[in-house]
Amino acid sequence: MTDLIVGVLGAGTMGSGIAQVAAAAGHQVILADPFAGAADRARDAHAKTMAREVEKGRLSRDQADHLLARIQYLTPGRDDYSAFAPAGLVIEAIIEDLGIKKSTFKGLEAATTDRAILASNTSSLSITAIAAACRRPERVVGIHFFNPAPVLPLVEIVPGVITDPDVTARSRTLVDAWGKTTVLASDTPGFIVNRIARPFYGEALRIFEEGLADKATIDWAMKEAGFKMGPFELMDLIGNDVNYAVSTSVFEAFGYDPKYRPFLSQRRLVDGGLFGRKTGRGHFDYRPGATNPEPTRDPELAEAIAPRVIAVLINAAADALFWRVASARDIDLAMTKGVNYPKGLLAWADQLGPATVLSRLDRLFAEYGEERYRASPLLRQVAAENRPFHP
Template structure:
């Protein structure tokens, strides 16, 4: 869509890490950039650091001296806000306080021309609320970069209640011209990424609170399922204080919606000053920036000579190929998909604990894997009715298939499938409320937090009906609305069955 907005000069307010990163992105795209900070010394430091980084790249042969000089020359400091008057786009990257942002943008309205777009890099404050203090809120939008801005591909373009389609489309086109993956969202708490990512942290933190396993064990399981980092190590990297503050902000913004309730486990770390890597202690203890690692896999077991396979396992990718590795006798019978190993019934988790699903019987729950043949770890939830000998037999069976085995308590829904279900459910709710399109949600989660798949597409692969059943069971088991399935997820499940 064509636009009458033309962006030549870009102004960035705030010379911190994020503001300087945004200035660099704009300059690399060929724009003249004006950088302003209320503290001129901070602007000077930011530009000096930028010049040093450019010099380092030149020394390493990554950039020519001519290109480095030209790039540095495109960014000029401003000592007064009035010097931003000739800008076509102003991007604010300052403290996350509504009153300060409102005051700043109200002042900018009197400085910048009518065809200047005003944008906030806020990650959590409502664009609609910021715009409420303006006489022309229609030219205000969110332009949310992810840190570090020159590296991270995703940019969320956020429309407030008054933002025009012209402003929205101009920013989407501009961000794409800057080499970014631009997605659009309406101004709701957390926008896309910071909203939909909440369950990724929340389900691991809840598993910790319920004694499901150590941080390292749970992180290992999530990494083996394709996530780049487990929730514990990721929140240590982000900062427990920062992650807890975002969770608390989203929770309050949604009027105490149970899905976003912050974790007491994380609050304890924050109260203790254990913020993660930056303090040397979080879920992990850090020495020289590295966390201590300990062995996690279950001890060696003894594989049985015979295993009974019930039902059809072809719906689970790689499962039949994995079973084909077994050197013992495989007997097959009709029935609901399950493995019978030394008297233990092993079946995919369904959102109920084994003790509730099979009272008094030896049973184990198998957690989800996108491909059972290629996954490195197999996670099993062990019922209290299993003997040590039976556990050793099941462990030995999977070890004989070249898998490392992670043993968990009888945790409803386990961890991987439960987390995927909650991510998909959150994406479904965002679609239902028209926060963003399914396509933009998937792009945002892949490029904003490096998920192996977008949650909407992932849900289609796992099966919306399977995830709906798991959430319904979790809701019944816990008696909590936290696990209430989205109406949109129910619709997707019905549509899936109709195909």
């Protein structure tokens, strides 16, 4: 399988990471980016990463040199995709813009053989819509890595409605062979992870906006419940600009379903340029010498926060299962391998008892009368039948 040549278009954060993963798996990789300096920056970043791997004893100098030698860094002209002619798979990781992605796929299709798989790493656009630009949309599929691609094991494989099942199967087998954990997701907004994870941020923002607890305390409560990072520190790490954009795009893609409404307090941080770690300020202050508030370590407050966020998360997972976004197994794998949740959400529901989770949601719904707390029909059904999500 390693004789397959892998093309990667876009040498930014994701493209350079994906190129590294494919080269590590033994493929010859063509990494192209038409913007001046992008391919060179990726080459420098790879050289640095490899030097670190050698220093830490994870790779020999020889292995690192071979890996680097397998990547060809190119700066083609705009709309020149001819370098990808020998590729059996091209993964696109350029700007998140449907119009630009469509014209790019048209160009990629013209430059490659009929058997080549054309994949998009898009986080939020429809694979079917991108594929529609091609003469043969059957060979277009989503291969969605998580950031950083060389570190995070999860990859969502997303067939569009016209994708040939053989293309989906070949993509999955290939990415599995790269040592990744693949899950199959339907072409729906946010796929699995970016859909189900919304309440981790949203419910935390909401609890803060209501004045129930401050940000440090909410983060503390979620970490007490087993999460590696609190929602606010995680938003600051991802970037509030990026996190807010994903929330907005999922909200729009669901036809402004109020369940996915983004939150004003985060919008204000974006308006103010408080993106998080990368700008020195976000929910918290990262400037040298800054101090941040300590959490109120009150177990009663923790009980008012974590079970509520977890119930809304479980509801999102149950709803994704209900709408056949993915299997129960893949939904749980996606959240543990893609965003490091301490447990799969459906397994967590089984452990707590689906009826307990349902009664929490019903209480929230009774209190607020808002869509976001409406229980998924599947959660209600599972609770009524007194059975687990995972048989």
